[in-house]
Amino acid sequence: MKVFKSEELSHQELAQLCERNPLREKSIVDLCQEIFENVAARGDEAVREYTKTYDGVDLEDFRVDVAEFQKAVDQQPRKVIEAFETAIRNIRKFHLSQNLAEQPVEVQPGVTCWRASRPIGSVGLYVPAGTAVLPSTVLMLGVPAKLAGCPKIQLCVPPRKDGSVSPLVLAAAYLSGIRQVYKIGGAQAVAAMTLGTENVRPVDKILGPGNRFVQTAKLVATSYGVAIDMVAGPSEVLVIVDQEATPRIVAADLIAQAEHGADSQVVLVTDSYPLIEAVNAELEDQLGSLPRRELARASIEQSFAMLVGSMDEAVEFSNRYAPEHLILGMVEARKWVGKVRCAGSVFVGEWSPEVAGDYASGTNHTLPTSRLARNSSGVSLDSFVNKVTFQELTREGLEDLAPALETLAEVESLEGHARAVRYRLSREEEVRE
């Protein structure tokens, strides 16, 4: 990996290193718009054509039937089912902890306000099928959707050339409680879930990772009033370590990210130059025997190590970079937790590999990338609910609040607003007269 020394970089060069390209390639936006228009006009027929073009398979029926599900679950070895079950249990447990009931507040006598969660009626999950099969993503989306109580959950996954979909994905869906799976991929899946077709039900919100086409299609979906989790770019990790770190483990953590794809971003930040050298040697060594070495190598070649003067500076750089995953691998890592401001998910200390969160510790792995961790959060139970505010006033509550309400209505020149208060309070007096 390239090595930069922070002290030799200008403010602007540092900022540049933190930039990742957001999605606004006009050609892709235009293509997605066209796909939406076609799916709107011709429904399943258009989806069928795109599936033929992009996935190379002519599918009559996109739906996965019960027998296919059953077969997918049955063919999994016991240890796979157990691994899924461990992950599901931990994901449920952690996401359940996000379900805190807010108590009603009597903000002033007779004025009570509260907020309550309501599951989103219909959610569409997307799981890609690119260079890796990702059943773990099914769990990360399906488990919190079920936990939130979303009544309708459907999943789209691109079909394979033979018209099937990965049994691992189906088994993960089944164990998560999902029963509606469509063999549709790419922008056409997002369009179908946004607009609805003869066979695909339109949804309220679409969540899940995917390539540039899928993510751009999600952006287009928002212009049709469908909500999305986020626009996700390539996966990222930033590792902060000091001289005490074990190069072999640091290299393994970087490679675990790099093997996702050639565009994965891996960044090493440390105050130890010898460590960078040792990690670089380890990278070479480990890459040699890695099955996905070509992807990992391509990723690492365009990644970098940053030599900083202190751990304080390391964490500050990380906050600017706003990585999807942050590994705090320095000595006494826990002490730095409070300084982390911008990151999707943070792995604290030497025994916390990112892989734990990728799969089974319970945290969600659908996280903001491309510096969006500075303004967005990962998928959580919140992603599957609307939070509705309520208020109930008593007559006395309204009376006490009335002067403020009428004054504000007056300064905003909204007489109708004032009347809605005044007419209520004058009602009983009129009756009494």
Next chain:
Amino acid sequence: MKVFKSEELSHQELAQLCERNPLREKSIVDLCQEIFENVAARGDEAVREYTKTYDGVDLEDFRVDVAEFQKAVDQQPRKVIEAFETAIRNIRKFHLSQNLAEQPVEVQPGVTCWRASRPIGSVGLYVPAGTAVLPSTVLMLGVPAKLAGCPKIQLCVPPRKDGSVSPLVLAAAYLSGIRQVYKIGGAQAVAAMTLGTENVRPVDKILGPGNRFVQTAKLVATSYGVAIDMVAGPSEVLVIVDQEATPRIVAADLIAQAEHGADSQVVLVTDSYPLIEAVNAELEDQLGSLPRRELARASIEQSFAMLVGSMDEAVEFSNRYAPEHLILGMVEARKWVGKVRCAGSVFVGEWSPEVAGDYASGTNHTLPTSRLARNSSGVSLDSFVNKVTFQELTREGLEDLAPALETLAEVESLEGHARAVRYRLSREEEVRE
């Protein structure tokens, strides 16, 4: 208002009545793109030109200085300051109740996960200056931004023809703790806050209402990696009442919404036809003396009343319509709270006018419109923070989790993932050897 009877409508006609137009007018998107490109290329100079074109004023300096702030606060009558202070106190109090600390969870022995809030570093608030001056919106955005601890908060508001901005808006900003206000409006304000200029700092997130240009510009901003609160359309209220309701108050509630603008949406849902007739008569009566009667009348003319068979049906229709504001004005309104699934903010019972939430009860008035309440929530403390997940494993925790992690890495063919676990667990053994 037009009257529909639900029993006479087809499923499709009912769905049609719930539709509001989302924002995807290509001409506006193109104009906004052009504004972004110009502001990116020429910074303040471009902003100055747009301000001349759209606001009709040639401004050398967009910034509001301390003296202008001071003057704005000083010139407010005591009762206005008090009304602001009441609103601020209640907004603070209610939004503070949303700040629930989640406790760390030991999902299994030695595997501890938690989630913590971090204030977003830099937020840009937008307050429009169309047919009404809206200091209340400043409070609704500024107070939770301060409460969340956002270190940088700036506000854009369109200048008036004389180059000033409303002292009410400035006073509200000052009392909310905002010190950085720019006299910039429209899409150029959103572009400036997204891209930064010589004088305007780029922000991480943009929040606030505005016309179609501002909202479309916010959509464009997301393609530059800036987060937004929501894409907001015209304001809406849906009022559910039964025969016990007072027509005068129902009409006042409808008018309080309608007076916002000709495109405001007001809907009356009831099981009593005589009530609809009485409300219609009241509307005529009240409109006659309303200062903003032309706007309100235009809004009401394109709005409707829906006669339903029962209160159950009324609430179901409301859930489909997903109104920004819902007034539950029927007898024993509290009983229906649990059935409300899709609404921005709900006003329960006869003493709870929407106006309370517009101004000073403490709930936020920046809410999802255009049926977005089915998949989105209003502005809250959550809108100003990122929620970051953390995890810390012990050696034993990782050991216990390792079989699941390695199995999942194996089925996803990600050997690098498995190694990040294996190398950690083999380390000490090697040392021990």
